[in-house]
Amino acid sequence: MEKDNLAVVLHAQGDLRLEQRPIPEPGPNDVLLQMHSVGICGSDVHYWQYGKIGDFTVKKPMVLGHEAAGRVVKVGSAVVHLQVGDRVAVEPGVPREMDEFFKSGRYNLSPTIFFCATPPDDGNLCRYYKHSASFCYKLPDNVTFEEGALIEPLSVAIHACRRASISLGTTVLICGSGPIGMVCLLVAKAMGASQAVITDLSPERLAMAKELGADFVLTVNRGDRAQDLAQRVEGLLGAQPQVTIECTGVESSIQTAIYATRSGGVVVLVGLGSDTVTVPLINAAVREVDIRGVFRYCNTWPMAIAMLASGKVNVKPLVTHRFPLEQAVQAFETTRQGQGVKVMLKCDQNDQDP
Known part of the structure; x- marks a missing residue:
């Protein structure tokens, strides 16, 4: 050696x-x-x-x-x-x-x-x-x-999609199309999501997300109101998504995630930002929107390897x-x-x- x-x-x-x-x-x-x-x-x-x-x-x-x-x-x-x-x-x-x-x-x-x-x-x-x-x-x-x-970033996505209980027919919003947002898109689709919207500031990243299977892409701009973005997501899907996976950690994006998600749905927080953020918690509470955290992953490598080997995820x-x-x-x-x-x-x- x-x-x-x-x-x-x-x-x-x-x-x-x-x-x-x-x-x-x-x-x-x-x-x-x-x-x-x-x-x-x-x-x-x-x-x-x-x-x-x-x-x-x-x-x-x-x-x-x-x-x-x-x-x-x-x-x-x-x-x-x-x-x-x-x-x-x-x-x-x-x-x-x-x-x-x-x-x-x-x-x-x-x-x-x-x-x-x-x-x-x-x-x-x-x-x-x-x-x-x-x-x-x-x-x-x-x-x-x-x-x-x-497989490491893919495992973050598998853990997030498991926490979100994504299954056949689920509609999904993914906030952020960086590497983690991209793999969340791939895994959500592999787990049966019927339609997925993904957001980002970068048109180039959104173009790649479209190639990877996003049904809709939404370009956001700094300063956009969270409620307005939520309405645009609903307009694209024809209804509010059942699950939102937030991958940016940005306060305004977390707010969008909560406003956009269907009553009784799930918001999964993957992105890490400031220790403290201001969010419309009462809006989530009265609509029974569950907010779930994600910390890395566990028990994901076998599933990830199976996804890659079978060609279900590229x-x-x-x-x-x-x-x-x-x-x-x-x-x-x-x-x-x-x-x-x-x-x-x-x-x-x-x-x-x-």
């Missing part, structure tokens, strides 16, 4: 560096992965730009990256379901203890969970990375490394830019500027294919 373990390390706000890290040795229940494809998430950029997200603050150098797939190069002594050479997707959240949340199947809510690239835990934007074998999922031959990396068009790991700073700048949809970093010098 080569000695090169180049990693993308955030030292402090605005201080992003490429540096060598030791190649880790897997424990009995771990595997060592040669990373192949790692997507840049908005949270990675946020940590770089601001040094914190909510209560999570970068206090020591941290390897970024959590949307990842790679190849097994070493297997821990107790691992039986994976072997050297297997191509795997990485679920970045690993429970540290068998607490009440783990026992109830909602391990994403465990306060002590390990999560890649969330302070103080290192991520996997590097050449070699050690991870719990139980949270590495073997990829079928017809699923690429890049698709494997995109995430390939989301990857608009690719950079070798050595050009990580340029890749982060491209993401920060909002160019394209998903920027993918290629970590294996000898294999830059999707």
